[in-house]
Amino acid sequence: MRNVDIKMLKHVQHDGPLDRIIIMDFSYTETQDMIRETLSRFLADTYDFDSRNKMIASGSGRDPGIWKALAQDLGMLGASFSEEHGGLGGGHLENALIMEELGKVIAIEPYLQTVVLGGGTLKAVGGAIADAVIPEIIGGNVIIAFAYAEPQGRYNLANIRTTAKKDGAGYVLNGHKGVVYAAPWATHLLVSARTGGSGSEANGVSLFLIDANTAGIVRRDYPTVDGFQASEVYFENVAIPGDALLGDEGAGLPLIERIVDEATVAVCAEACGVTAKLHSGTLEYARQRNQFGQPISRFQVLQHRMVDMFMEVEQSKSMTTMATLKLDLPAAERMAAVSACKAKVSRAAKFVGQSAIQTHGGIGITQELAIGHFFKRATMIESQFGSADHHYERFERLTLAD
Amino acid sequence: MQLEFSPEEIAFQQEVRTFIAENYPENLRSVQDEGHDLSKEDFLSWHRILAKKGWIAPAWPVEYGGTGWTATQRFIWSEELAAADCVGTMPFGLSMVGPVIYTFGTPEQKARFLPGILSGDDWWCQGYSEPGAGSDLASLRTKAVRDGDDYVVNGQKTWTTMAQYADWGFFLVRTDSDAKAQEGISFLLIDMKTPGVTVRPIITLGGEHEVNEVWLEDVRVPVANRIYEENKGWTCAKFLLAHERTGIAAVARSKRGVEKIKSIARTEQDGDRPLIANPFFKRKISELEIDLTALEFTELRSLAGEAAGKGPGPESSLLKIKGSEIQQRITELALEAVGHYGAPYFRGFGEGDNEHPIGPDYAHRAAPTYFNTRKTTIYGGSNEIQRNIIAKMVLGI
Numbered sequence: 001m002r003n004v005d006i007k008m009l010k011h012v013q014h015d016g017p018l019d020r021i022i023i024m025d026f027s028y029t030e031t032q033d034m035i036r037e038t039l040s041r042f043l044a045d046t047y048d049f050d051s052r053n054k055m056i057a058s059g060s061g062r063d064p065g066i067w068k069a070l071a072q073d074l075g076m077l078g079a080s081f082s083e084e085h086g087g088l089g090g091g092h093l094e095n096a097l098i099m100e101e102l103g104k105v106i107a108i109e110p111y112l113q114t115v116v117l118g119g120g121t122l123k124a125v126g127g128a129i130a131d132a133v134i135p136e137i138i139g140g141n142v143i144i145a146f147a148y149a150e151p152q153g154r155y156n157l158a159n160i161r162t163t164a165k166k167d168g169a170g171y172v173l174n175g176h177k178g179v180v181y182a183a184p185w186a187t188h189l190l191v192s193a194r195t196g197g198s199g200s201e202a203n204g205v206s207l208f209l210i211d212a213n214t215a216g217i218v219r220r221d222y223p224t225v226d227g228f229q230a231s232e233v234y235f236e237n238v239a240i241p242g243d244a245l246l247g248d249e250g251a252g253l254p255l256i257e258r259i260v261d262e263a264t265v266a267v268c269a270e271a272c273g274v275t276a277k278l279h280s281g282t283l284e285y286a287r288q289r290n291q292f293g294q295p296i297s298r299f300q301v302l303q304h305r306m307v308d309m310f311m312e313v314e315q316s317k318s319m320t321t322m323a324t325l326k327l328d329l330p331a332a333e334r335m336a337a338v339s340a341c342k343a344k345v346s347r348a349a350k351f352v353g354q355s356a357i358q359t360h361g362g363i364g365i366t367q368e369l370a371i372g373h374f375f376k377r378a379t380m381i382e383s384q385f386g387s388a389d390h391h392y393e394r395f396e397r398l399t400l401a402d
Numbered sequence: 403m404q405l406e407f408s409p410e411e412i413a414f415q416q417e418v419r420t421f422i423a424e425n426y427p428e429n430l431r432s433v434q435d436e437g438h439d440l441s442k443e444d445f446l447s448w449h450r451i452l453a454k455k456g457w458i459a460p461a462w463p464v465e466y467g468g469t470g471w472t473a474t475q476r477f478i479w480s481e482e483l484a485a486a487d488c489v490g491t492m493p494f495g496l497s498m499v500g501p502v503i504y505t506f507g508t509p510e511q512k513a514r515f516l517p518g519i520l521s522g523d524d525w526w527c528q529g530y531s532e533p534g535a536g537s538d539l540a541s542l543r544t545k546a547v548r549d550g551d552d553y554v555v556n557g558q559k560t561w562t563t564m565a566q567y568a569d570w571g572f573f574l575v576r577t578d579s580d581a582k583a584q585e586g587i588s589f590l591l592i593d594m595k596t597p598g599v600t601v602r603p604i605i606t607l608g609g610e611h612e613v614n615e616v617w618l619e620d621v622r623v624p625v626a627n628r629i630y631e632e633n634k635g636w637t638c639a640k641f642l643l644a645h646e647r648t649g650i651a652a653v654a655r656s657k658r659g660v661e662k663i664k665s666i667a668r669t670e671q672d673g674d675r676p677l678i679a680n681p682f683f684k685r686k687i688s689e690l691e692i693d694l695t696a697l698e699f700t701e702l703r704s705l706a707g708e709a710a711g712k713g714p715g716p717e718s719s720l721l722k723i724k725g726s727e728i729q730q731r732i733t734e735l736a737l738e739a740v741g742h743y744g745a746p747y748f749r750g751f752g753e754g755d756n757e758h759p760i761g762p763d764y765a766h767r768a769a770p771t772y773f774n775t776r777k778t779t780i781y782g783g784s785n786e787i788q789r790n791i792i793a794k795m796v797l798g799i
Contacts, residue, residue, distance in 0.1 A: 026706040283797055303793040304786070310797060311720050318699035340692045396688045402668065402679045 026321070028097075035079050035094060039101045042074055047105035049370040052227070055108065061229040062108055062185060070109065071140025077115055078138035081123070085134040092262065096269035096324045103273025106370075106377045108227045110143050110182035116266045118144030118190055120259045121207065125246045129209065133188075145186035145212070146263075147177035147233050148256065155386040157192070157256050158200045162235060164193035164208065169242045171195070171208070173216075173235035183231035184221040186212045191235075196250050207252040208244040215239070226380040227373065254331065261338040262327055264385040268320045268345040271381045275316060275349060278356040278374045279309045285360055285371070302359060309355050312348035319344045336398040339391035346381070346388035353378035415478045422486045425451050430489065437748065437766035439610065440489060442525070442567040449491050449522040458520055459496055466504045466512065467520045473705055484654030492564065494526035495519035499572040501645055502589070502638045506630040515570075515591065527565040529573035529592070529616055530639070532558060537787050539574070540583040540636065544618060546575040546590060548625070553577070553590065555598075555621040561781070565601045565614040568594045573618075578633050589635035591627040598622075606777075608770030609749070643783060644718060650782055651725035653698045659732035660691055666739045666764050677739060686738075690731050697724045716795035719788035726778035726785060733772040740765040744772075 028036075046066060055063040070076040079094040081087025088094070095116050102111060119137050122130040136142040153159035162175025173193055183189065189212050197204025216238035219231040247255050283306060286297035296302055323341035326334055353375040357364040364371055382388070427447045433440060452458040460476045462468030471479065483490075500519045504512055518524030535542040544557025555575055565571065571592050578586030592599065598621035604613045630638055664687060667678035677683055701721055737744045743761030748770070759766055779785045793799050 026703060283799065287799065297799040300790070300793075303797070303799055304789045306797060306799065307789040307792045310792060311724065314717070314720060315696040315700055315724070318703055319696050321703070322695065322699045340695050343688075344692050344696050392685060392688050392692075395692065396684050399691070400664070400678060400684055400687060402676050 031088060032093060032097060036097050036101060038074055039076055039098060043101060043105045043107065047107055056227050061223060067109060068140050071138065077140055080115060081119060081134055081138055086138050092324050092327045095266050096320060099266045099269040100273040103270035104277050106227065106274060106374055110185060112263060112266055113146050113182040114144045116263050117146045117259055120262045121190060121246060124255055124258065142188060143182060143186045144188045144190055145180050145183040146190045147180045148192045149178050150176065151178045155390045156200055157260060158202055158205055158253055160192055160194050160205060162193040164195050164206055171240050173238040173240060175235050177233040179230050180233050181228050181230045183219060183233055184229045188212055192252065192256055202253045204250045205253040206249050207246045207255055208240060209246055210240045210244045226377040260385055261334055264338050264342050265320060265323045265327060267381050267384050268323065268341050271345050271349050271378065272317050272320055274374050274378050275313045275352040278352050278378060279313050281371050282306060282356045282359045305355050305359060309352045312352050316345045316348045332398055336395055339395040342386060343388045343391040343395060349378040349382050411474055411478065414475055415482065418479055418482050422482060422488060426486065426488060435763065437763060445489060445492060446522050448489055453521050462500065466516055480654045484658045487658060494528050495524065497645060498528060498642050499526050502629060502642050505641065506638050511629065524569045525567045527562050527568035527571045529559040529562055529571045531561045533560055537784055542574055542576060544575045546577050546588060551625050552622045553625060555618045555623055557618050559616040562614045562616045563612055565616055566603065570594060574635055574639055581633060584636040586633050587635040588632050589629045589638040590623050591629065592621065592623050596621050607773035610774060651697060651701050651721035652729060653701055656694055656728050656732060660694060663687060663732060663735050663739060666736065670739055670741065686735055690735065694728055697728060716791050719791045722782060723785045723788050729778045730775050733775040737768045737772040740768045744769045
């Protein structure tokens with residue numbers, strides 16, 4: 001349902017934050033089509049199941065050559081940045097379609113962390129630091145990991161105990177950040193910390209971009225179940241310069257909420273790729289697996305399950321499109337749209353993943369087949385940046401007042 | 403891709419909103435608000451106003467009486483109708499047989515039948531299902547035998563919606579008993595006043611008389627009333643089913659339904675709090691609303707595909723499945739929301755009946771509507787049949 005060039009106007013006049021007059025234009029530009037095709041071809045050549053397994057099993061848990069090629073041969077890392085910074089002038093849509101393609105091969109590249117989160121933050125704050133770092137992201141020289149979650153905070157972005165105490169012109173960081181994806185590979189860490197306030201207070205939250213090798217940063221690295229590398233990151237009296245602060249001191253929460261919303265939609269786009277493959281892989285398997293003297297795809301009970309999977313994948317695409325197009329709306333509308341999207345996509349990821357394994361039968365729960373690895377990534381996406389429950393609740397808070 | 407405002411389209415929206423506000427029949431509004439069944443005249447009063455304005459068939463080509471609106475304008479129109487809680491126009495003429503006639507009919511057939519559909523002078527019904535041919539529609543047995551310039555039709559149709567009001571019916575009949583199931587069927591237009599046509603009511607769970615049995619005994623139908631070729635009626639039937647499925651998502655109307663649930667849940671008390679503050683009920687509303695958003699954007703993607711030249715394809719079955727499930731969940735939540743007051747059996751006001759019925763207005767039809775709406779996952783090809791269609795046509799299994 002792409003490459004179409006019409007505008008649909010939608011109007012809802014009632015009271016929810018999803019309601020406003022919009023024109024729906026579902027067409028992709030030629031550049032966007034080119035990005036998708038180029039990336040898809042590159043990944044087909046480089047990211048088959050065996051190659052991916054080898055990358056994960058290697059010393060660093062990745063193939064740095066892929067990232068370099070994405071940056072330098074394909075120009076892919078610049079797709080969502082402005083031309084002034086050396087990019088292609090795109091934005092959220094480019095991030096979404098790249099994430100969807102990465103999802104189709106369950107790529108373990110740090111695109112989400114570096115480009116969507118790191119790059120998104122820098123685009124939002126602008127200024128000298130953006131001018132300095134964005135070209136390095138585009139060139140593939142910088143990998144950013146987002147150190148925001150804490151063991152006690154669950155999905156509450158403001159529940160932060162890590163502190164940044166003013167010290168002369170700079171700050172001193174102390175605290176513990178949990179499950180920081182891509183931290184072992186990172187050149188920079190994007191860190192949320194309290195410069196004031198306590199508990200889950202909105203005020204007093206600040207955001208910093210720091211050198212990952214600063215003295216006092218202690219990491220415990222480990223592989224994740226979905227093939228990435230992550231770390232527990234401990235800050236032990238880490239002295240950082242004053243210009244590491246992004247935005248205004250103590251007023252970082254709205255910025256964090258915004259970039260996490262952008263990242264949430266990006267993982268939903270990734271989920272569209274992952275679940276599409278779970279579905280097509282299941283169809284393919286059911287066509288060739290024979291039982292009771294015929295392909296199991298002939299059994300209506302399995303056909304209907306595969307139709308239900310299809311419908312979940314299609315609705316995930318619809319919701320991701322909806323939310324991607326609403327990322328630049330005012331905060332309350334953006335959040336309601338993103339939560340609606342993530343709630344739906346989280347449940348779809350669970351249903352499609354579990355159904356894929358069930359339809360495969362025993363072979364589905366072995367490491368041998370790619371399908372199980374797609375299932376593992378789908379399962380981690382379910383709760384990444386908030387579970388379905390978390391997002392239903394946020395949606396309700398924003399739209400269903402008493 | 404983008405989401406933006408267009409001044410022309412906002413002006414159009416304003417125009418249609420004003421038109422509805424100024425022209426929607428006052429008495430129809432009160433009949434709806436009090437929860438009465440709608441009569442034939444109730445439906446027709448609004449139909450005639452739209453016909454006079456020239457807005458009765460926005461989806462038709464201009465040459466046959468359409469409005470020439472863009473897809474966007476048609477979308478605004480349906481949203482505005484739903485937002486203002488207008489009664490729907492009957493689909494049997496406008497959305498079903500009308501498009502079949504202007505697509506497959508002869509010039510004479512078009513000239514004869516289309517004006518009456520537009521004006522509302524002819525009320526249509528659909529003679530498809532039979533007692534022995536439900537999901538397996540192609541097994542239908544109503545027989546039409548050629549006799550000079552007529553067919554003589556014998557058989558029984560069922561689930562014929564609003565046939566009690568119908569002037570005309572479009573029927574699938576078997577004209578070749580030896581052909582394979584789908585190949586011996588023809589599409590006939592039958593004047594419901596023809597001798598031998600008998601309509602008998604079927605009362606459904608909400609107490610409504612919506613559907614009927616139609617008996618056909620030696621009914622003589624001019625061959626001139628056959629649409630398209632003899633034994634090619636299945637082509638018309640498939641065309642019509644695909645059209646029926648796209649409208650069936652009913653997004654705009656369901657949005658209105660969700661708003662009604664919210665308003666009931668803010669009024670109803672659940673102990674010392676409004677029902678909407680009950681976290682379990684609240685979650686059901688949010689799930690419903692989010693699923694409706696997913697349906698809406700799936701329909702928009704599908705409409706965009708259609709505008710780009712792809713007709714309504716088998717993926718419209720997805721819209722039917724999800725749309726009908728959502729319609730049912732809305733009625734389910736409405737019944738749940740009214741609590742005790744789902745139970746009193748509301749029969750409408752009798753003549754000279756001055757007593758207010760039991761319970762709040764929004765409760766009167768909650769249970770009957772819930773019972774009645776079980777039909778949405780059954781009609782138009784049951785949701786199981788829709789899954790078969792997707793499996794075969796989209797997934798290729």
